[in-house]
Amino acid sequence: RFEGIAMAPPDPILGVSEAFRADTDVKKLNLGVGAYRTEELQPYVLDVVKKAENLMLERGENKEYLPIEGLAAFNKVTAELLFGADNPVIKQQKVATIQGLSGTGSLRLAAAFIERYFPGAQVLISSPTWGNHKNIFNDARVPWSEYRYYDPKTVGLDFEGMISDIKAAPEGSFVLLHGCAHNPTGIDPTPEQWEKISDVIQEKNHIPFFDVAYQGFASGSLDADASSVRLFAARGMELLIAQSYSKNLGLYAERIGAINVVCSTADAAARCEDIDCTLSRDMEEMVVKSVRLVSDVWNITHYLLLISWCPLVNLCCNWDSVKGVLVKSQLKRIARPMYSNPPVHGARIVANVVGDPALFNEWKAEMEMMAGRIKNVRQKLFDSLSAKDKSGKDWSFILKQIGMFSFTGLNKTQSESMTNKWHVYLTKDGRISLAGLSLAKCEYLADAIIDSYHN
Numbered sequence: 117r118f119e120g121i122a123m124a125p126p127d128p129i130l131g132v133s134e135a136f137r138a139d140t141d142v143k144k145l146n147l148g149v150g151a152y153r154t155e156e157l158q159p160y161v162l163d164v165v166k167k168a169e170n171l172m173l174e175r176g177e178n179k180e181y182l183p184i185e186g187l188a189a190f191n192k193v194t195a196e197l198l199f200g201a202d203n204p205v206i207k208q209q210k211v212a213t214i215q216g217l218s219g220t221g222s223l224r225l226a227a228a229f230i231e232r233y234f235p236g237a238q239v240l241i242s243s244p245t246w247g248n249h250k251n252i253f254n255d256a257r258v259p260w261s262e263y264r265y266y267d268p269k270t271v272g273l274d275f276e277g278m279i280s281d282i283k284a285a286p287e288g289s290f291v292l293l294h295g296c297a298h299n300p301t302g303i304d305p306t307p308e309q310w311e312k313i314s315d316v317i318q319e320k321n322h323i324p325f326f327d328v329a330y331q332g333f334a335s336g337s338l339d340a341d342a343s344s345v346r347l348f349a350a351r352g353m354e355l356l357i358a359q360s361y362s363k364n365l366g367l368y369a370e371r372i373g374a375i376n377v378v379c380s381t382a383d384a385a386a387r388c389e390d391i392d393c394t395l396s397r398d399m400e401e402m403v404v405k406s407v408r409l410v411s412d413v414w415n416i417t418h419y420l421l422l423i424s425w426c427p428l429v430n431l432c433c434n435w436d437s438v439k440g441v442l443v444k445s446q447l448k449r450i451a452r453p454m455y456s457n458p459p460v461h462g463a464r465i466v467a468n469v470v471g472d473p474a475l476f477n478e479w480k481a482e483m484e485m486m487a488g489r490i491k492n493v494r495q496k497l498f499d500s501l502s503a504k505d506k507s508g509k510d511w512s513f514i515l516k517q518i519g520m521f522s523f524t525g526l527n528k529t530q531s532e533s534m535t536n537k538w539h540v541y542l543t544k545d546g547r548i549s550l551a552g553l554s555l556a557k558c559e560y561l562a563d564a565i566i567d568s569y570h571n
């Protein structure tokens with residue numbers, strides 16, 4: 117009976133917005149949830165989104181169900197946006213993509229996939245990480261442990277700690293990495309550090325699992341923000357990548373994202389170069405087609421059996437694309453009883469914007485504008501803190517962090533003082549969303565931070 121159900125605790129991030137709404141003070145400021153606001157602190161719908169929606173109306177698009185894997189045009193452009201259309205993993209059809217319910221739903225799907233096909237494998241997550249990661253893996257019954265990431269002493273990356281924890285994890289673990297603009301710290305590895313991270317992951321036979329929720333939002337460049345993922349892909353590694361369009365296209369409520377799986381066989385590339393593949397191309401196509409036909413009743417064990425029993429076919433085929441078909445079929449099988457098929461509206465918006473060169477360029481300009489506003493606010497907050505704080509504390513870490521957030525270093529009690537005394541709402545780990553801050557409010561926020569920090 118329902119009498120026995122206890123009250124659930126409020127969500128640490130979305131609960132902040134609930135508390136904000138209940139506050140009647142005019143000075144109140146919501147820096148809890150990561151959503152972009154204008155300088156007037158109003159929500160923002162991108163012009164390119166409105167244009168894409170107008171196009172959709174003009175075309176009179178219908179509302180029929182999508183296939184389980186989502187909108188084909190969306191899946192194509194989203195993988196291309198992530199890897200670059202010319203990337204060999206795209207050209208060689210190594211990527212299996214299915215549309216997901218934004219970043220969260222895509223991560224959840226991947227978690228269910230891990231639970232089903234890699235029983236007992238653990239996911240390593242950064243300490244700290246976005247609060248929902250732990251919920252997602254807990255609910256999917258995937259064991260997780262943490263690797264060191266944030267060093268409070270330097271307010272920077274604990275790179276040695278990170279590397280040694282990844283090294284110490286059992287072989288074949290999944291390593292969850294934030295593709296760019298790490299949430300909540302705003303601290304990303306340098307390109308050299310990414311190289312070293314991929315070295316250890318490769319040595320240990322781990323599987324990298326990227327969460328890309330801020331492509332284009334960290335630096336303002338879509339390509340630069342995908343460079344971590346592309347580095348791993350270029351090394352021929354198998355990868356999982358969850359994508360979200362909540363932030364970079366402002367499609368928070370449309371729930372649009374994807375899960376991509378890069379399938380790779382260590383010697384696949386070499387094999388294709390070595391053999392004259394005229395005959396094998398036909399054969400490959402035939403195998404891919406037949407696998408696609410029966411894939412719904414197959415599973416990965418059957419696929420492995422087939423590989424081991426068919427050395428000739430194995431030699432001549434692009435097995436990565438076969439693998440992709442199988443993986444995709446299993447992701448669909450997981451999605452079907454969860455939500456049947458994904459929503460179409462956001463998928464069409466993305467397909468229209470990314471797939472149309474003019475809209476795509478406009479989007480890039482709008483994203484640069486948004487990223488630029490956040491950078492200006494970051495600078496102003498730093499200037500205000502430095503000017504007002506007479507203690508000599510070095511606030512330059514704020515400028516080094518990137519993306520939507522700043523990790524202020526405020527502890528739980530100090531964060532509570534920010535809210536109770538100053539009506540500034542933030543998560544209890546001291547994270548503030550600069551996307552919800554205006555230039556006009558920087559001085560007030562600096563007063564609140566200094567007061568809470570020193571008292």
Ligand code: PMP
Nearest residue numbers: 218219220246299327329360362
């Ligand atoms: N991952 C990270 C690191 C995030 O910060 C977010 C959004 N806050 C998400 C995933 C997912 O967001 P959504 O489900 O809205 O795409």
